[in-house]
Each structure stands twice: as C-alpha cells, then as structure tokens.
Amino acid sequence: MSTTSTPARTAPRAAAAGRGPGRRGAGVTNVVLLATATVLVLIPFLWVVSLAFTPTEDAFGAPQLIPEDPTLGNFGTAWDANLGQALWNTSVVTVVAVLTNVVFATAAGYAFAMLPFRGSTALFYGLVSTAAIPVSVTLIPLFLMAKQFPLAGGNDLLGHGGSGLLDSLGGVVLPYVIGPMNIFLARQYFSAANSDLAEAARIDGAGEVRIFTRIYLPLAKPLLAVVSIFAFTGVWDDFLWPLVVTSSAETQTVQLALARFLTSGNVQYGPLMAGAVLITLPVLAVFLFNQRAFVSGLTDGSVKG
Amino acid sequence: MAAVTAPAAGTASAAAEGRRDRRSRRNRTRWIGVAFVAPAALYLLVFQLVPVLYGVALSLTEYSPLSRGAPRPVGLANYAALLDDPEFGQALLVTGRYVLMVLPLTVAIALGLALLANRPFRGVGAFRSALYVPHIVSLTVVSMVWLWMYSPDGLFNEWLTGLGLPEQRWLLQEDSALAAASAMRVWKALGSNMVLLLAGLQGIPRELYEAASMDGAGAWNRFRYVTLPGLRPMLTYVVAMDIVYLAQGFAEIYVLTQGGPLGSTTTVNYLIYTEAFQYNSFGSASAMAFVLFALIVSFSGLAVRGISGRKS
Known part of the structure; x- marks a missing residue:
C-alpha cells in the first residue's frame, strides 16, 4: 500500500506544504503516534487474513497471527457456500448501478451547472435533499413497489398477480440507479469547469448532447472516478435492502452470502474470513487505485456511507 | 446562466x-x-x-403483506400505540445511547488523528489511506471481524488472559453488548471522520497561525482560538452526518447480536426490520420509521445549531 501511495501523495503535499499548521513538518513523536494508531486500526485486518489461511481444526483455541500450516481450503469452502454465485450477482448489479450513475447522474449535474432552466436551482436542491431520507423510511414502500412492479415477475400491467421484482437482480438494483449525492458532485464539478469550450463548440454548430459527451465528459475523469466509486461501494457494501428484497440463493449478494455463514449454528471462522477477504478485495483494489479521488478535495463533504 | x-x-x-x-x-x-x-x-x-x-x-394503516386484503386505514392509531410501546421506547433509548457512546469518542479520536496526519512528512499519505481502510470495508465484514474478536476464543479474551485478567462475555451479556458494538463502530467511523476533518484543517489559512504565533499564542491557544473556530463548519457537518448514520445502525447489530441479549442492542432500525419482515406489520413499522426520521432530523438540526453557534 505504502509503495503505491507515497509518490502520489507526497507531490501535492509538498506543493501544499504552506497550508495548515504543519508547515514546519512533523516531529518524531508525531510520526510515532500516527504509526501506532495506524497499526492499532489495522490489527483486525491482519487477523482476518490470518484466520482465512488457518485450517479449521486450528481455529479454536489460542489464535496465532502466523498460521502454523497455512491452507487455501477455507477459500474453497467459502466459494462452495454460494459465494461464487453471489459475486456474480453483485457484480452484475454493481455494473448496472455504476453505468446508470455515470450516465444519468452526471448528465443531470452537468445540466444544473451548464444548461440551467427556470426552476432548475430549486429542482437541484429538491433532488439532492432526497439523500437525507433514511433508508428505513423508504424500505417498506420500496419493497411493496418492487413487489408490484408492472410486467415483471408475472405481474400484469397494474402490478398484480406475481412477485414483481422481488428476488430478482432487477429488484436488488432498484434503489441504487441514481444517487442524489452523485448529482450534487457532478454539479459542483461542472460549475467549476470553463464554459468557453461549450460556447465555442456551439458557434461551430455542435449540439448540446455532443458537447457534453465529446468535450466535457472526457475532461471529467476525476468526477467519473468518484461517481463510479461511490456507486460501486454503495451497491457492493449494502446489506439491509438485499436482505429484504432477495430470498433465494440465486439472487443473493456477497454481503448476504457471507452473513449466511453465521446462521449455521457454530460459526466456522476460517471460511467466514476467507469469504470476507474475497468480497473485500475488489473494493480494496478500487480504493487503492483511486486513493487520491477518495482522500482529495473532490469528495469533501461526501465521503460517507 | x-x-x-x-x-x-x-x-x-x-x-x-x-x-x-x-x-x-x-x-x-x-x-x-x-x-x-x-x-x-x-x-x-x-x-x-x-x-x-x-x-x-x-x-396510517394496518397492513400485512401476507394478507389478501388491502391496507386498512386506522388513522393515527399506529403512532398512538408507539407512545406506550415499551419495546419501541427501549429501542429509542438504545439508539440514543449508541449514538452518544460512539459519536464523541470517534470525533475526538478522529480529530487527534487528523491533527497528526496534517503534518507533511514522507509517507503521510500512506497513513491517511491506511486509516481510511475500515471505512472502505463493508459494515457487514467488519462486524464479522469484531464478532470473532469478541468470541470466547477471540482476540480480546486472548489479550485479557495474557494480562492475567478474567475472560469477558462481551456481546453475550446485557450490560456490555451495546458498548462492545459501539467500540466497533468508533473504530469503523474513524477513517471517514478523519479525512473530512483533515480537509477542514487544510482549509484554515496559514496566516492565522502566523498571526497567532506573533501575538505570542502557545500551541494550546492556537488550537483553541484558530484551529477549532476554523474547523467549525466541517465539524458541524461531521457530527450531523455521524448522527444520521449512527441512528440508523442495522447491519452491525444483525451480525453481532441480532438485537440481543434481551433487546439490549435492538436499535430502532433493527426493530423496524423485525416488525416489518418477521411480524409482517408494515403499518406500525412505517410509523416507527417516521418517528425515527423526525428524531434524526431534529437531533442533527440541534447539533448543527449547537456547534455552528446561534445565527442572528
């Protein structure tokens, strides 16, 4: 982790060294304290990896950070416990949510910044404020709406007769299609963008869709990275909605598949931790490759979840 | 335009x-x-x-998804029933205690870490990223890790035994289960709070510190009169968002305790889930959700008022 991040982070840091109270650099105590805190925070993860490689018969009794005879068997057990299917399901749902957010949320944010219309400011605040609605408030209505979704799962046009989107991947993706915070981020981003390019392109006769997709979107890579990451982690990590909307193994998401390990009476920590490693790696990889987007100014005020 | x-x-x-x-x-x-x-x-x-x-x-209705009939209107009866529903009252208390146990601790530690990570030195970025990792990993996964750490043969009891202290039953007894879950959540929330506070710290103009030093202000006075006021907007945001998220705790409770023992960790969100999807009473579960919504809005609003100071 440190090898990939150090060069990337020190350069802007050096440039910004004039800001904040830390302009004189850090003392030894400072670094030691920070390092100690970091190790303490990471200890649980060391144990996750350790247990994932510990044979089940050794998992009881005194835990050992370095397993005596490490095994890959736990990963096989976890995979067989529906984790493969769950990874596929979650990936499908995630790809859909990332695409819809990247296309529709950024388009909306772009229009709010660059193509305002009467009432657009009020509409913008209205849409963004839906981010504050607690999940528990919309949970039950969304469940019923998924159940009564027209022409899905054997439903007729009025949403009667079948199970609708319940227990389907379409149902799982339902609340993630467009994140209001992504609209907010997109508007913030494009508000700071230069509108001269659009003006010049208009004089050349380019249409608005073309200006957006050919000029501004390709320039907005940092925004697209952040929107994708938020859409990705939002879907990948969620638990309550998939728990409610799915009921069979065929539609289970990764977090649910992992939670199923707990219901089997006596918990097998080896396979559980192997599963935890497997489903966390994709998120961790995305994070490590995009640390700057996560820990930079673009996400100020929105790094939550 | x-x-x-x-x-x-x-x-x-x-x-x-x-x-x-x-x-x-x-x-x-x-x-x-x-x-x-x-x-x-x-x-x-x-x-x-x-x-x-x-x-x-x-x-405003009584409705079970299992019944063939439509929702039956009952007016405000669901809300009235909540007023003397001991289970709901306890869930509100549990949720409130949960927020109060996690929030001050995680914000204080995160502020300390942000101050430490605000000094430029080689590799500080690695520390920032590493501290952010608990936030990246899903609540379900980190709850499972802590479930193991709290288990009879887990890490915490191992440490206690090593120190010659008696083992504890962390999540299994009424008086420690919520605190144990809170400790997990403090750890989980550190990273995102730290990153936000760090952004706040970096927005404080350097000149203010120089002026304060020139006036002879020591480290504590610089913190008290420059850092804290400068950090106020971000601190307000962090506290308000923490209240919103913590008051909706669910996945960690589902994994760690299933609301037990004896309802001592049943948060409002957990109660809503069981009421709706185990007892099939969608009407009263919806009423609970709106009471929770109202409380979240008022308490985060109060926090914003309190920290950002009364506006004239």
Whole structure:
C-alpha cells in the first residue's frame, strides 16, 4: 500500500506544504503516534487474513497471527457456500448501478451547472435533499413497489398477480440507479469547469448532447472516478435492502452470502474470513487505485456511507 | 446562466444581434437542460419521494403483506400505540445511547488523528489511506471481524488472559453488548471522520497561525482560538452526518447480536426490520420509521445549531 501511495501523495503535499499548521513538518513523536494508531486500526485486518489461511481444526483455541500450516481450503469452502454465485450477482448489479450513475447522474449535474432552466436551482436542491431520507423510511414502500412492479415477475400491467421484482437482480438494483449525492458532485464539478469550450463548440454548430459527451465528459475523469466509486461501494457494501428484497440463493449478494455463514449454528471462522477477504478485495483494489479521488478535495463533504 | 454568457460584445449592432441570438439559444438550451435532468429527476421522484408519501400512507394503516386484503386505514392509531410501546421506547433509548457512546469518542479520536496526519512528512499519505481502510470495508465484514474478536476464543479474551485478567462475555451479556458494538463502530467511523476533518484543517489559512504565533499564542491557544473556530463548519457537518448514520445502525447489530441479549442492542432500525419482515406489520413499522426520521432530523438540526453557534 505504502509503495503505491507515497509518490502520489507526497507531490501535492509538498506543493501544499504552506497550508495548515504543519508547515514546519512533523516531529518524531508525531510520526510515532500516527504509526501506532495506524497499526492499532489495522490489527483486525491482519487477523482476518490470518484466520482465512488457518485450517479449521486450528481455529479454536489460542489464535496465532502466523498460521502454523497455512491452507487455501477455507477459500474453497467459502466459494462452495454460494459465494461464487453471489459475486456474480453483485457484480452484475454493481455494473448496472455504476453505468446508470455515470450516465444519468452526471448528465443531470452537468445540466444544473451548464444548461440551467427556470426552476432548475430549486429542482437541484429538491433532488439532492432526497439523500437525507433514511433508508428505513423508504424500505417498506420500496419493497411493496418492487413487489408490484408492472410486467415483471408475472405481474400484469397494474402490478398484480406475481412477485414483481422481488428476488430478482432487477429488484436488488432498484434503489441504487441514481444517487442524489452523485448529482450534487457532478454539479459542483461542472460549475467549476470553463464554459468557453461549450460556447465555442456551439458557434461551430455542435449540439448540446455532443458537447457534453465529446468535450466535457472526457475532461471529467476525476468526477467519473468518484461517481463510479461511490456507486460501486454503495451497491457492493449494502446489506439491509438485499436482505429484504432477495430470498433465494440465486439472487443473493456477497454481503448476504457471507452473513449466511453465521446462521449455521457454530460459526466456522476460517471460511467466514476467507469469504470476507474475497468480497473485500475488489473494493480494496478500487480504493487503492483511486486513493487520491477518495482522500482529495473532490469528495469533501461526501465521503460517507 | 453562465453557459450562455458570451464574452464582451463589440459594436452595438453586433451586441443586439448577439442578444437576439443568445435569447433564442437560451430557449433551446432550456429544453435540452430539462432533457438532461429528466431521467434522474423522474427516477428520484418515483423511487425516493413517492416511497416517502407511500410510507406516510402506510403508517396510517394496518397492513400485512401476507394478507389478501388491502391496507386498512386506522388513522393515527399506529403512532398512538408507539407512545406506550415499551419495546419501541427501549429501542429509542438504545439508539440514543449508541449514538452518544460512539459519536464523541470517534470525533475526538478522529480529530487527534487528523491533527497528526496534517503534518507533511514522507509517507503521510500512506497513513491517511491506511486509516481510511475500515471505512472502505463493508459494515457487514467488519462486524464479522469484531464478532470473532469478541468470541470466547477471540482476540480480546486472548489479550485479557495474557494480562492475567478474567475472560469477558462481551456481546453475550446485557450490560456490555451495546458498548462492545459501539467500540466497533468508533473504530469503523474513524477513517471517514478523519479525512473530512483533515480537509477542514487544510482549509484554515496559514496566516492565522502566523498571526497567532506573533501575538505570542502557545500551541494550546492556537488550537483553541484558530484551529477549532476554523474547523467549525466541517465539524458541524461531521457530527450531523455521524448522527444520521449512527441512528440508523442495522447491519452491525444483525451480525453481532441480532438485537440481543434481551433487546439490549435492538436499535430502532433493527426493530423496524423485525416488525416489518418477521411480524409482517408494515403499518406500525412505517410509523416507527417516521418517528425515527423526525428524531434524526431534529437531533442533527440541534447539533448543527449547537456547534455552528446561534445565527442572528
């Protein structure tokens, strides 16, 4: 982790060294304290990896950070416990949510910044404020709406007769299609963008869709990275909605598949931790490759979840 | 409007022409703007705002998804019943205690870490990223890790035994289960709070510190009179968001304790889930959700008021 991040982070840091109270650099105590805190925070993860490689018969009794005879068997057990299917399901749902957010949320944010219309400011605040609605408030209505979704799962046009989107991947993706915070981020981003390019392109006769997709979107890579990451982690990590909307193994998401390990009476920590490693790696990889987007100014005020 | 503002015009006639041109273009862009926004707006209308209204309606009914019949209107009966529902009262208390146990601790530690990580040195980025990792990993996964750490043969009991202290039953006894879950959540929330506070710290102008030093302010006074006031907007945001998220605790409770022992960790969200999806009473569960919503809004509003100071 440190090898990939150090060069990337020190350069802007050096440039910004004039800001904040830390302009004189850090003392030894400072670094030691920070390092100690970091190790303490990471200890649980060391144990996750350790247990994932510990044979089940050794998992009881005194835990050992370095397993005596490490095994890959736990990963096989976890995979067989529906984790493969769950990874596929979650990936499908995630790809859909990332695409819809990247296309529709950024388009909306772009229009709010660059193509305002009467009432657009009020509409913008209205849409963004839906981010504050607690999940528990919309949970039950969304469940019923998924159940009564027209022409899905054997439903007729009025949403009667079948199970609708319940227990389907379409149902799982339902609340993630467009994140209001992504609209907010997109508007913030494009508000700071230069509108001269659009003006010049208009004089050349380019249409608005073309200006957006050919000029501004390709320039907005940092925004697209952040929107994708938020859409990705939002879907990948969620638990309550998939728990409610799915009921069979065929539609289970990764977090649910992992939670199923707990219901089997006596918990097998080896396979559980192997599963935890497997489903966390994709998120961790995305994070490590995009640390700057996560820990930079673009996400100020929105790094939550 | 910025998009249609052309650079300063030349001659008067060109300006007039430009104005006419701009006006027609503005009309055109107006509709194209609507078209850009429409998919997102419609989606949020149908899947965020309609559910809220639907939820209000449901909370005024008695309805089981298993029954063939339609929801039966009962007026405010669900809300009235909540007033003397001991289970709901306890869930509110548990949720409140949970927020109060996690929030001050995680914000204080995160502020300390942000101050430490605000000093530039080689590799500070690695520390920032590493401290952020608990936030990246899903609540379900970290809860499972802590479930193991709290288990009879887990890490914490191992440490206690190593120190010659008696083992504890962390999640299994009424008086420690909620505290144990809170400790996990403090750890989980550190990273995101730290990153936000760090952004706040970096927004404080350096000149203020120099001026304070010049006036002879020591480290504590600089912190008290420069850092804290400068950090106030971000601190307000962090506290408000923490209240919103912590008050909705669910996945960690589901994994760690299933609401037990004896309801001592049953948060309102957990109760809503069981009420709706185990006992099939959608009406009263919806009423609970709106009471929770109202409380979240008022308490985070109060926190914002309290920290950012009364506005005249």
